[in-house]
Amino acid sequence: MLSRAEKITGWTILALGTIITLYPLAALATTALEPSNYASSGISFSHPFSFSSFSYAWTVGDFSTYLANTAIVTVSVVLISTVIAVPAAFGITVLKPRGARLILYVAILGFMLPTEALVVPWYYQLTSYGFLNTYWAMILPQAAQSVAFGTFWLTTAFAALPRTLGEAAALDGASDWQLLTRVQVPNIAPAIKTMAALVFLWTWNSFLLPLVVESNPSRYVVTIGLSTFSGAHFAEFGALAAASIMTALPVIVVYLFAQRSFIAGMFAGSVVE
Amino acid sequence: MASSSVSALKTTGAAIPTTSGSAPPRRGAKKRRNRSGYLYLLPGVALLAVFIVYPLVRAGVYSLDTWNGVAPAHYIGAYNWEQIFENPIERGSLVNAAILFAFYALIPVVLGLGVVSLLSRFNRYRGIGIFRVIFFLPQVTVTVVIAIVWTWILAPIGSGSINGILHDLHLGPAVGPAYLGDFSTALLFIGLIGLWIQFGLCFVLFLSGVQRIPPELYDAARIDGAGLVREFVSVTVPMLRREIGAAITISVVASLQSFPLIYQATDGGPGTSTTTPGLLVYKNAFQLGQVGTASALGIGLAVVVFALTFGVRAILERRAV
Numbered sequence: 001m002l003s004r005a006e007k008i009t010g011w012t013i014l015a016l017g018t019i020i021t022l023y024p025l026a027a028l029a030t031t032a033l034e035p036s037n038y039a040s041s042g043i044s045f046s047h048p049f050s051f052s053s054f055s056y057a058w059t060v061g062d063f064s065t066y067l068a069n070t071a072i073v074t075v076s077v078v079l080i081s082t083v084i085a086v087p088a089a090f091g092i093t094v095l096k097p098r099g100a101r102l103i104l105y106v107a108i109l110g111f112m113l114p115t116e117a118l119v120v121p122w123y124y125q126l127t128s129y130g131f132l133n134t135y136w137a138m139i140l141p142q143a144a145q146s147v148a149f150g151t152f153w154l155t156t157a158f159a160a161l162p163r164t165l166g167e168a169a170a171l172d173g174a175s176d177w178q179l180l181t182r183v184q185v186p187n188i189a190p191a192i193k194t195m196a197a198l199v200f201l202w203t204w205n206s207f208l209l210p211l212v213v214e215s216n217p218s219r220y221v222v223t224i225g226l227s228t229f230s231g232a233h234f235a236e237f238g239a240l241a242a243a244s245i246m247t248a249l250p251v252i253v254v255y256l257f258a259q260r261s262f263i264a265g266m267f268a269g270s271v272v273e
Numbered sequence: 274m275a276s277s278s279v280s281a282l283k284t285t286g287a288a289i290p291t292t293s294g295s296a297p298p299r300r301g302a303k304k305r306r307n308r309s310g311y312l313y314l315l316p317g318v319a320l321l322a323v324f325i326v327y328p329l330v331r332a333g334v335y336s337l338d339t340w341n342g343v344a345p346a347h348y349i350g351a352y353n354w355e356q357i358f359e360n361p362i363e364r365g366s367l368v369n370a371a372i373l374f375a376f377y378a379l380i381p382v383v384l385g386l387g388v389v390s391l392l393s394r395f396n397r398y399r400g401i402g403i404f405r406v407i408f409f410l411p412q413v414t415v416t417v418v419i420a421i422v423w424t425w426i427l428a429p430i431g432s433g434s435i436n437g438i439l440h441d442l443h444l445g446p447a448v449g450p451a452y453l454g455d456f457s458t459a460l461l462f463i464g465l466i467g468l469w470i471q472f473g474l475c476f477v478l479f480l481s482g483v484q485r486i487p488p489e490l491y492d493a494a495r496i497d498g499a500g501l502v503r504e505f506v507s508v509t510v511p512m513l514r515r516e517i518g519a520a521i522t523i524s525v526v527a528s529l530q531s532f533p534l535i536y537q538a539t540d541g542g543p544g545t546s547t548t549t550p551g552l553l554v555y556k557n558a559f560q561l562g563q564v565g566t567a568s569a570l571g572i573g574l575a576v577v578v579f580a581l582t583f584g585v586r587a588i589l590e591r592r593a594v
Contacts, residue, residue: 010392014404017388021408021473024422027433042425043433088317095310103318110325112582114530116554117575120335120567121328123558124342144324147317176309205415207533208551212559223417227537230421237425244418255413259406262413263477 028248031241040237053238054246057229061239063246065218066225073138073210073221074203078196080143085150086192090180092151093158094166104155110148115208123212137213138221142206146199153265157191158184194265197258204251222247329572336569341562353569363570366550369460370529373549376464377471377528382520384468385475389483390501390509405480408473420537423466427452453539459547466534471527475520482516483509518585525581529574550574 027043034040034047036056057063088107092100122141123132131137161184169179185192210221220228226247230240255262336353340346357363392401411419428434429451432441436449452462486508494504510517532551535541541548541556550570558567 013388013391014401017472017476018404018407020469021410024419024426024469025410025414027426028418028422031433040432042428042431042437043422045433084316084320087313091310091313095313097308097310097314100310100314103314103321106321106326107317110321112578113325113329113575114526114551114571114578116530116532116551117332117571118325118328120554120558120564120571121331122324125324125328125331140320141324144320147320148325151317176313180313201413205533207417207536208555211536212555223415223533226415226417226421230417230537240421244421248415248418251413251415252410255409256406259409263409 028241028244031237032245034238034241036236036238038238042237044237053242056236056239057243057246061225061229061233061243062217063222063225063229063243066220066222067246069135069219069225070204070222072135073142074200076135076139077142077146077203078199080139081146081150081199082192082196084143085147085154085195086185087180088147088151089154089158090184093155094179094184095176104152107148107151107155111145111152113145115145115206119208119212122209126213132213133216133219135219138206138210141209142203146203150195150199153195154188154191157188161187190261193258194261197254197261198265200254201251201262332568332572335564335567336572338565340564342558342564343562346565349565353565354573356566357569357573362545362548363550363553363566365545366548366553369547370549372460373464373467373531374525374528377467377531378521378524380468381471381475381524382517384472385479385520386505386509386513386517388476389479390505392480392483401480405477408476410473411470412474416533417537419466419470420534423469424453424538427462429454454543456543456546459539459543463531463535463538463547466538467528467531471524474523478516478520479513482513486512518588522582522585525585526578529578 030045031040031043032053033049033051034044034053035050036052038044038047038050040047088103091097092104118141126132126137126141131140165183165187166179169183174182205223206221207223207227210224211227214220214224217225217228226243229243233239335346337348337350338346339349339352357367425431426434429436430448431437434449435452436445439445439449440447450458453459490508490512491504494508499507529549530551531549532555535547535549535552536555539547541552551574554567554571554574557563557570
């Protein structure tokens with residue numbers, strides 16, 4: 001059993017870690033609840049309780065627009081990449097046409113590439129396609145990287161399914177499409193959910209691409225909107241904290257609901273099999 | 274993709290599946306499948322070709338040019354590549370990246386291992402799951418938000434900041450040091466923010482790993498008279514080899530992609546003391562009109578990501594044999 005010393009050490013470490021982890025988040029939460037005209041000098045813990053900082057950021061700071069833009073971009077990227085990656089992974093794993101393996105390698109390359117390596121050519125490409133300063137400029141490149149990830153990730157999921165599934169479906173005279181949609185997709189639903197959750201997180205958090213390809217504030221995503229807002233309103237701690245909460249909360253909520261698939265997905269990809 | 278967690282996934286070595294989900298029964302059927310297979314792959318291949326392969330080739334071409342983005346480009350060979358090591362700002366950014374690498378990857382791994390092994394018997398307690406959720410939160414917090422709140426915490430003055438709290442406790446002056454504004458400390462504190470982000474990831478990963486270690490191994494080590502250090506070296510570390518590899522690869526990529534944090538918190542300053550290769554890609558291409566330099570740096574960054582990912586993987590595989 002645990003000795004007294006072990007218990008004390010354990011709880012001390014956990015308590016300390018919790019304080020350090022939560023202090024910045026708690027600081028945001030409490031500061032966001034100060035009145036918007038409250039002249040605090042920073043993080044404020046004692047102040048009248050109010051939601052006016054939120055309404056200030058929502059209307060004056062235009063976070064209603066930024067959040068809507070982020071929602072448009074993020075939902076588009078998640079939908080496009082899922083709809084494209086599922087059949088692609090199925091094709092590679094089950095139908096195996098000539099060259100399928102090469103495509104898998106390109107997919108692996110594609111999702112490992114840092115945005116920094118691609119953002120410069122993307123900018124000139126999107127300019128020449130006439131996509132600069134449109135939602136497409138933020139959606140398409142991220143959809144491509146998400147398809148790359150999804151194709152790789154779902155390929156391992158399809159490969160893990162038992163062969164008998166496909167054989168049984170073939171005996172029943174099912175077409176490839178029926179095999180995919182009726183038999184295999186329901187069986188890899190957890191992997192698809194994990195992919196969607198991770199693509200959601202990355203796209204919501206994305207910064208460099210939207211910074212470069214979108215210069216019209218009415219189409220800013222929330223990360224860029226927050227960065228710009230923080231430059232112009234750096235002394236309005238309440239409004240800035242409220243804006244930060246609105247920026248971060250959707251991802252945190254998704255994380256809390258899909259916690260297991262988040263963590264499992266992140267690690268499964270990195271632990272060498 | 275920009276977040277540190279992207280990186281999380283980017284760590285994967287290629288786990289190429291070799292078994293198929295269905296066996297094509299007849300030759301004719303196989304041919305049909307083969308051809309229809311392309312239809313399933315077509316949209317994905319098109320997107321990858323246009324937005325991954327083509328731009329990568331373009332970046333390679335740009336990296337051999339001098340181009341301001343507007344006027345005609347001129348071929349200058351390997352000049353941009355040589356500049357990565359010869360230009361003091363670019364070389365400095367490599368040094369900064371290496372220092373950040375320590376804070377993002379090495380320190381969290383070592384600290385995570387230490388903490389988890391101290392908790393190695395403790396963690397069989399019920400209720401430890403809640404700490405897993407809490408410690409992982411920085412990984413799913415939007416990076417710009419992290420940068421903003423840490424800028425407040427590290428400000429020279431202000432309620433709730435480190436300096437403000439020290440002053441309230443009569444332990445510091447009214448205006449304390451500007452941790453992120455001082456040449457000698459800015460990078461250190463960017464690194465500490467990175468540590469704050471990455472620690473939870475290591476903790477969660479190692480905690481689940483350590484829970485799979487049979488308790489008998491620890492009991493045996495204790496019967497043999499092993500102290501905490503001995504137990505750590507001969508039981509915890511070897512049993513967590515895979516998790517350590519995963520944590521290092523994930524964190525390496527995260528450290529190379531600290532762009533939003535640096536852009537928001539210091540913009541590379543003061544001077545160039547927190548300038549990283551990622552920030553230079555942005556500044557060179559979109560502020561200074563040096564597209565070639567930026568492209569060489571961007572591809573260089575990708576090469577480092579690949580080398581480290583597959584390097585760690587190779588080391589782990591050799592050890593595992």
